[in-house]
Amino acid sequence: MKLKLFFIFLFILALSGCITHxxxxxxxxxxxxxxxxxxxxxxxxxxxxxxxxxxxxxxxxPGATSRVISGSWVGSFDLGMSVEDSxxxxxxxxxxxxxSLDGGSVFAEISExxxxxxxxxx
Amino acid sequence: xxxxxxxxxxxxxxxxxxxxxxxxSVSSLDHAGEIARDRELxxxxxxxxxxxxxxxxxxxxxxxxxxxxxxxxxxxTHDGFAFRxxxxxxxxxxIGNSGYDLGILWWVERQGWDQEDFFVxxxxxEFSLVRSIHTTGATLALPKYHLGAAGGIQYQNVExxxxxxxxxxxxxxxxxxxxxxxxVVQTSFHEGEWRHVRVSMDLESKELWGGAxxxxxxxxxxxxxxxxxxxxxxxxxxxxEQNLWAQQLYAEVAVYYPEHGFRSAMLKYYPDASRIVSFDxxxxxxxxxxxxxxxxxxxxxxxxxxxxxxxxxxxFGSRGTFMIELRFxxxxxxxxxxxxxxxxxxxxxxxxxxxxxxxxSSKKATEADKKEITAKGIRRExxx
Numbered sequence: 001m002k003l004k005l006f007f008i009f010l011f012i013l014a015l016s017g018c019i020t021h022x023x024x025x026x027x028x029x030x031x032x033x034x035x036x037x038x039x040x041x042x043x044x045x046x047x048x049x050x051x052x053x054x055x056x057x058x059x060x061x062p063g064a065t066s067r068v069i070s071g072s073w074v075g076s077f078d079l080g081m082s083v084e085d086s087x088x089x090x091x092x093x094x095x096x097x098x099x100s101l102d103g104g105s106v107f108a109e110i111s112e113x114x115x116x117x118x119x120x121x122x
Numbered sequence: 123x124x125x126x127x128x129x130x131x132x133x134x135x136x137x138x139x140x141x142x143x144x145x146x147s148v149s150s151l152d153h154a155g156e157i158a159r160d161r162e163l164x165x166x167x168x169x170x171x172x173x174x175x176x177x178x179x180x181x182x183x184x185x186x187x188x189x190x191x192x193x194x195x196x197x198x199t200h201d202g203f204a205f206r207x208x209x210x211x212x213x214x215x216x217i218g219n220s221g222y223d224l225g226i227l228w229w230v231e232r233q234g235w236d237q238e239d240f241f242v243x244x245x246x247x248e249f250s251l252v253r254s255i256h257t258t259g260a261t262l263a264l265p266k267y268h269l270g271a272a273g274g275i276q277y278q279n280v281e282x283x284x285x286x287x288x289x290x291x292x293x294x295x296x297x298x299x300x301x302x303x304x305x306v307v308q309t310s311f312h313e314g315e316w317r318h319v320r321v322s323m324d325l326e327s328k329e330l331w332g333g334a335x336x337x338x339x340x341x342x343x344x345x346x347x348x349x350x351x352x353x354x355x356x357x358x359x360x361x362x363e364q365n366l367w368a369q370q371l372y373a374e375v376a377v378y379y380p381e382h383g384f385r386s387a388m389l390k391y392y393p394d395a396s397r398i399v400s401f402d403x404x405x406x407x408x409x410x411x412x413x414x415x416x417x418x419x420x421x422x423x424x425x426x427x428x429x430x431x432x433x434x435x436x437x438f439g440s441r442g443t444f445m446i447e448l449r450f451x452x453x454x455x456x457x458x459x460x461x462x463x464x465x466x467x468x469x470x471x472x473x474x475x476x477x478x479x480x481x482x483s484s485k486k487a488t489e490a491d492k493k494e495i496t497a498k499g500i501r502r503e504x505x506x
Contacts, residue, residue, distance in 0.1 A: 024188055024238065024239075026202070026237035026238040026245055026247055027237075027247075045197055045198075046197075047196040047197050048196045048197075049196050051196075053197070071248075072200075072237060072247050072248035072249060073197075073200075074188070074200065074201045074202070074237065075192060075193075075198060075199045075200040075201045075202075076198050076199040077197055077198035077199075078197075078198060098198070103201070
């Protein structure tokens, strides 16, 4: 009887190997809100060798939110974005190092205070 | 009670295990295919002793948390699941009364990294790598003279590879294997070019294959030398297995040339020489010369390891996390069942007990048969 229970336990363990993904999401659906006073654009994931992968291409006006874009970026990554001047030209580039993202829906607010940019997940 | 304790231990390991785990690198996943190719042929070498009737193995790593085997890429750290699902089957049968055994074999391993865990259907995510390696072929053995030959194909099927990994495509190798007494020679080819040559000498005397059960000849070493074609950058893997005590305590050392030198050392204790259960203490040397100490426990249906040298080598360099593998592996020959590389077969007490019981019961039955039963009289009952 005990052996039977042990095998049932092993079977459940094996089965859980293929049902965990019901609870663990393998993609992030990200929406960002611009809480700063200037327009921001082009949220990218930065690579160590200098490259970048575009995630959200929207230009977001102060107080506006972006579209919801899904990406496979579950984990910890360096994110980057462009800050635009009033003529829509790139003014500067901002880097958010080691941003931790869990799978599922993520709503983030980007704000600026005294020249320091912050990426906060709500 | 023991099972309850074991279940609790498993859950405890699952909970603490993701805390300090080390990330898996892209390059270790890139090289895992060639390591698996060699491992399958090495396992076959151990399974194919002339006289073996069969070998069956099945196993999967159980890693419940996406933070246990995170992937380090140029972008950062990805949560997800490394996986290795494997199966091996080898069956051999005598051809009439000719003395020859004819056999077939199939080794398969599906491995890689995926963003979600799965058992059959992967997610094939944007950063996934899914490949399977199949080794199949036929064997012919003449057990009376300890002679054997085998050959077949080895096919790598790349199901999914993402942009972060090195380019890889499907490939077909041919392989051949010959064994005579303690000597094994093995080779593989791809498009007319040799890929590996292996020479191994199992000098240790094993009772299972007609050798001594004890004495000096059981303390002789087992060598394995593999030469790999790296297209002008050849490498060598030398391993040594040495019986230290009563074919129950063994030392194993692996050395790589020219790159690493000393790679790993293991001390394995088998409570029974049939090698179905083992307790291991291991040491693995990393590329930066740091030594990683670890160990593990192998039971018939379960293997638990922490920083085990064979996990670091065979599971994409993964360390700092408890590895739980649900597995089963057993060889069989005329003399009984045993694990890979065993010196003796497992004691089969159940067989002896059942035979004794059968003998007793049959004896009683014959004694009962001898008794004469005589009718003392006939009584008639009246019908109402």
